[in-house]
Amino acid sequence: MLRPEIPPTSPSVPAVSPSSVEARSQGPRYNFGLQETPQRCPSAQAASSSSPPGTSGAAGDRSGSSSLPRHPPSARPAQDSYFTNKRSYAENTLASHFTLGTSSSSARDSNYPQILKTPLSAGNPQRPGYKSWTLQMEYSATSSSAVSAHSPSVIVAVVEGRGLARGEIGMASIDLKSPQIILSQFADNTTYAKVITKLKILSPLEIIMSNTACVVGNSTKLFTLITENFKNVNFTTIQRKYFNETKGLEYIEQLCITEFSTVLMEVQSKYYCLAAVAALLKYVEFIQNSVYAPKSLKICFQGSEQTAMIDSSSTQNLELIINNQDSRSSHTLFGVLNYTKTPGGSRRLRSNILEPLIDVETINMRLDCVQELLQDEELFFGLQSVLARFLDTEQLLSVLVQIPKQDTITAAESKITNLIYLKHTLELVDPLKITLKNCNTPLLRAYYGSLEDKRFVIILDKIKTVINDDARYMKGCLNMRTQKCYAVRSNINEFLDIARRTYTEIVDDIAGMISQLAEKYSLPLRTSFSSARGFFIQMTTDCTALPNDQLPSEFIKISKVKNSYSFTSADLIKMNERCQESLREIYHMTYMIVCKLLSEIYEHIHCLHKLSDTVSMLDMLLSFAHACTLSDYVRPEFTDTLAIKHGWHPILEKISVEKPVANNTYITEGSNFFIITGPNMSGKSTYLKQIALCQIMAQIGSYVPAEYASFRIAEQIFTRISTDDDIETNSSTFMKEMKEIAYILHNANDKSLILIDELGRGTNTEEGIGICYAVCEYLLSLKAFTLFATHFLELCHIDVLYPNVENVHFEVQHVKNTSRNKEAILYTYKLSKGLTEEKNYGLKAAEVSSLPPSIVLDAKEITSQITRQILQSQRSTPEMERQRAVYHLATRLVQTARNSQLDPDSLRTYLSNLKKKYEADFPRAKQVSGNTEE
Numbered sequence: 001m002l003r004p005e006i007p008p009t010s011p012s013v014p015a016v017s018p019s020s021v022e023a024r025s026q027g028p029r030y031n032f033g034l035q036e037t038p039q040r041c042p043s044a045q046a047a048s049s050s051s052p053p054g055t056s057g058a059a060g061d062r063s064g065s066s067s068l069p070r071h072p073p074s075a076r077p078a079q080d081s082y083f084t085n086k087r088s089y090a091e092n093t094l095a096s097h098f099t100l101g102t103s104s105s106s107a108r109d110s111n112y113p114q115i116l117k118t119p120l121s122a123g124n125p126q127r128p129g130y131k132s133w134t135l136q137m138e139y140s141a142t143s144s145s146a147v148s149a150h151s152p153s154v155i156v157a158v159v160e161g162r163g164l165a166r167g168e169i170g171m172a173s174i175d176l177k178s179p180q181i182i183l184s185q186f187a188d189n190t191t192y193a194k195v196i197t198k199l200k201i202l203s204p205l206e207i208i209m210s211n212t213a214c215v216v217g218n219s220t221k222l223f224t225l226i227t228e229n230f231k232n233v234n235f236t237t238i239q240r241k242y243f244n245e246t247k248g249l250e251y252i253e254q255l256c257i258t259e260f261s262t263v264l265m266e267v268q269s270k271y272y273c274l275a276a277v278a279a280l281l282k283y284v285e286f287i288q289n290s291v292y293a294p295k296s297l298k299i300c301f302q303g304s305e306q307t308a309m310i311d312s313s314s315t316q317n318l319e320l321i322i323n324n325q326d327s328r329s330s331h332t333l334f335g336v337l338n339y340t341k342t343p344g345g346s347r348r349l350r351s352n353i354l355e356p357l358i359d360v361e362t363i364n365m366r367l368d369c370v371q372e373l374l375q376d377e378e379l380f381f382g383l384q385s386v387l388a389r390f391l392d393t394e395q396l397l398s399v400l401v402q403i404p405k406q407d408t409i410t411a412a413e414s415k416i417t418n419l420i421y422l423k424h425t426l427e428l429v430d431p432l433k434i435t436l437k438n439c440n441t442p443l444l445r446a447y448y449g450s451l452e453d454k455r456f457v458i459i460l461d462k463i464k465t466v467i468n469d470d471a472r473y474m475k476g477c478l479n480m481r482t483q484k485c486y487a488v489r490s491n492i493n494e495f496l497d498i499a500r501r502t503y504t505e506i507v508d509d510i511a512g513m514i515s516q517l518a519e520k521y522s523l524p525l526r527t528s529f530s531s532a533r534g535f536f537i538q539m540t541t542d543c544t545a546l547p548n549d550q551l552p553s554e555f556i557k558i559s560k561v562k563n564s565y566s567f568t569s570a571d572l573i574k575m576n577e578r579c580q581e582s583l584r585e586i587y588h589m590t591y592m593i594v595c596k597l598l599s600e601i602y603e604h605i606h607c608l609h610k611l612s613d614t615v616s617m618l619d620m621l622l623s624f625a626h627a628c629t630l631s632d633y634v635r636p637e638f639t640d641t642l643a644i645k646h647g648w649h650p651i652l653e654k655i656s657v658e659k660p661v662a663n664n665t666y667i668t669e670g671s672n673f674f675i676i677t678g679p680n681m682s683g684k685s686t687y688l689k690q691i692a693l694c695q696i697m698a699q700i701g702s703y704v705p706a707e708y709a710s711f712r713i714a715e716q717i718f719t720r721i722s723t724d725d726d727i728e729t730n731s732s733t734f735m736k737e738m739k740e741i742a743y744i745l746h747n748a749n750d751k752s753l754i755l756i757d758e759l760g761r762g763t764n765t766e767e768g769i770g771i772c773y774a775v776c777e778y779l780l781s782l783k784a785f786t787l788f789a790t791h792f793l794e795l796c797h798i799d800v801l802y803p804n805v806e807n808v809h810f811e812v813q814h815v816k817n818t819s820r821n822k823e824a825i826l827y828t829y830k831l832s833k834g835l836t837e838e839k840n841y842g843l844k845a846a847e848v849s850s851l852p853p854s855i856v857l858d859a860k861e862i863t864s865q866i867t868r869q870i871l872q873s874q875r876s877t878p879e880m881e882r883q884r885a886v887y888h889l890a891t892r893l894v895q896t897a898r899n900s901q902l903d904p905d906s907l908r909t910y911l912s913n914l915k916k917k918y919e920a921d922f923p924r925a926k927q928v929s930g931n932t933e934e
């Protein structure tokens with residue numbers, strides 16, 4: 001174990017007790033909270049400041065000589081948000097007219113904390129199907145490329161109020177790759193739609209709930225819903241006592257960096273999110289086996305009011321992030337817009353798409369930036385080349401602000417790597433500044449200003465006093481190993497210099513030995529290296545070239561892929577061991593120097609939060625500009641109208657060889673309900689999705705695929721669009737449909753954009769029409785913009801009663817197929833006014849499909865028989881018609897009166913207008929409508 005002799009620095013970091021850490025190694029546990037009782041709560045830990053500054057609560061740490069170097073009390077973390085869907089730091093600052101502080105860079109860290117999970121043979125005794133896990137944390141030297149920017153790394157704690165407070169939800173989440181905690185607290189309805197949506201957006205690795213939520217046979221509805229919706233996510237229950245709001249507040253006071261400390265005011269009376277953060281941090285400390293340094297976390301409260309809400313099924317329907325057919329396909333909105341160069345940029349884009357902005361001022365600031373990037377080629381390419389060199393700053397900062405509870409060689413190696421990444425990142429601040437120097441738009445100027453923070457120079461200068469100028473991030477594990485070995489300048493520690501000379505000699509010896517072997521056996525041997533095997537020998541040759549078709553017996557551990565042999569020898573294994581030994585010494589001594597250096601720069605390090613914010617935001621804006629250069633997108637405007645001239649579907653454009661047919665849209669408050677009809681395959685669903693995608697693009701600050709576009713800000717976007725790959729049974733498809741529509745009806749408001757496609761297709765026609773009619777009437781009472789695509793043409797007549805309804809349809813043409821002497825349908829994908837006049841288009845579509853002609857013929861005959869029967873049965877007496885008309889008008893009257901709260905006079909006028917309209921459209925009702933005035 002490494003024991004650097006740096007004097008311990010400040011303490012007061014809440015920590016899990018040593019006993020709890022030891023307990024981890026004693027074997028599996030079923031339930032974190034139930035089996036392991038942390039002995040020292042945050043407050044107790046804070047109070048026991050008798051331990052020397054910088055130590056955590058671990059026994060080893062308090063025992064003098066064995067203590068690790070700790071971050072000083074002023075230790076600050078770094079990084080920007082993983083799910084900062086809303087405004088960036090600079091955007092916020094601009095909006096509130098504050099002067100900007102700092103910002104810049106990023107670095108992809110390969111040594112990030114990994115949670116290794118081993119499923120236990122037994123499940124949680126409390127809940128069937130519930131998995132428990134033993135958790136171990138280790139710093140592994142995974143290659144950065146192996147770590148996807150979007151691989152789940154978020155842990156969320158969820159807690160619900162009890163008794164009268166049921167439905168009040170507190171949430172706290174942390175991304176293990178980013179030192180940021182997001183808190184939220186809100187009231188949810190009985191479907192818990194908001195919690196589910198928020199969790200889907202976070203895409204968690206693990207969800208923590210209280211053990212009281214899953215008492216055998218009496219689990220809460222929230223618990224049941226979450227476990228049903230997140231079957232692939234790990235669940236952990238911990239004792240309710242850890243959901244302690246007082247501890248939560250103490251954690252925030254201790255860990256939140258000063259620049260974000262206003263969050264305390266926001267959350268001090270939000271007990272549930274405070275309770276959630278207490279449980280979350282206790283748990284993270286436990287699994288990570290490390291504590292966060294004081295004042296090291298960015299903690300934000302995220303109210304749901306700042307962003308538009310897109311529920312999870314709409315996210316799926318619209319293929320915002322994942323393609324429904326192929327989860328690896330980039331045929332999604334994210335794929336269309338993602339030309340980002342950094343992991344942070346790509347994460348920011350993802351979170352923005354899932355939660356677009358609703359603040360027009362901020363959106364316009366972003367659009368100004370995109371416009372400038374499009375107009376200034378030098379700026380565009382300059383920025384692109386600088387950003388491409390940044391690594392994952394968020395991840396880097398996340399590791400920098402964690403204090404390992406145990407010293408291991410991997411922890412030491414990780415710290416050295418991170419210091420090299422930090423230097424690499426800081427060295428990019430200047431080139432970024434130079435690129436942004438002549439920018440004009442306020443947001444870009446603000447980002448430029450944030451890079452002028454003196455702290456970047458201070459940190460870099462300090463690093464350079466210890467670290468070699470040419471130590472930098474390089475690809476390849478051997479390259480990085482060399483960088484780490486020689487990171488510290490010579491003459492700082494003479495023992496280190498000696499150890500490095502020894503290491504160099506061993507490496508030279510290895511190379512010399514392998515060339516001797518090559519000579520001895522006349523084989524084309526070469527020296528190779530991998531982090532798992534260390535140095536080994538490789539050879540590419542045909543086996544016939546080997547003496548006796550075999551490798552000499554001296555070579556062992558042989559593996560062969562095609563003509564490439566990999567092997568080693570007993571001597572080489574010994575030399576590798578010597579090499580490792582001297583490396584351990586080097587890392588040990590380097591680590592001590594690095595820790596001392598880090599303790600000197602920690603007080604400045606939180607300036608990197610703004611740097612990563614700047615980099616990720618610039619990257620996303622640049623990505624928007626890049627997408628524009630590949631297609632003719634236009635800058636959107638924001639008004640009270642949804643008006644799109646010649647708009648097209650952005651994903652379809654990416655997929656198809658030819659550009660999709662463009663269409664116009666004009667939706668206003670006076671005409672806010674569109675019924676869209678047209679034959680199968682005519683383009684209805686595509687059009688609906690296109691509207692939603694354009695709306696989302698506009699609200700995140702991107703240009704949109706159209707010749708002109710104006711949008712009304714949507715606070716929520718709802719879709720009910722059936723997905724073709726639904727493998728559920730017909731009845732469950734119907735239930736899914738009903739659930740989705742119920743969700744829309746519960747949550748829609750006047751500022752929603754609602755897209756409904758083929759509602760009621762999962763049941764019979766009469767019921768389908770009935771359901772559609774009722775849903776339309778409800779939605780018509782809102783000022784939401786609704787697009788309703790249907791095959792029920794009966795529904796189109798609703799425009800007679802509601803002036804705000806517009807009927808539009810997709811045109812098709814009928815062309816004679818001379819070769820087969822048949823009529824074929826030509827899809828124009830053009831939207832026109834009115835309802836479709838096409839009849840039996842299902843049969844026509846079937847005719848052009850691969851259905852056997854005999855089947856189609858049968859289908860046609862049966863259809864005409866059924867139609868005849870229906871017509872016969874529908875023939876009714878005049879009395880029946882009179883009753884129907886009276887009933888219909890009376891219902892309408894009551895509803896209108898209820899909706900508009902008309903006085904009796906206006907009611908009479910309304911009725912007489914309605915009568916005229918009704919008579920004109922339904923002449924047969926004329927003879928009876930007089931009676932309704934009674």
Ligand SMILES: Nc1ncnc2c1ncn2[C@@H]1O[C@H](COP(=O)(O)OP(=O)(O)OP(=O)(O)O)[C@@H](O)[C@H]1O
Pocket residue numbers: 659660661662678679680681682683684685686687829
């Ligand atoms: N504007 C367009 N330009 C070019 N191709 C289009 C356009 N709109 C739709 N398409 C093509 O037509 C196909 C069918 O479109 P879509 O699924 O939207 O039809 P639909 O009317 O909803 O059909 P159904 O009623 O059977 O569900 C799409 O897969 C797409 O390839």
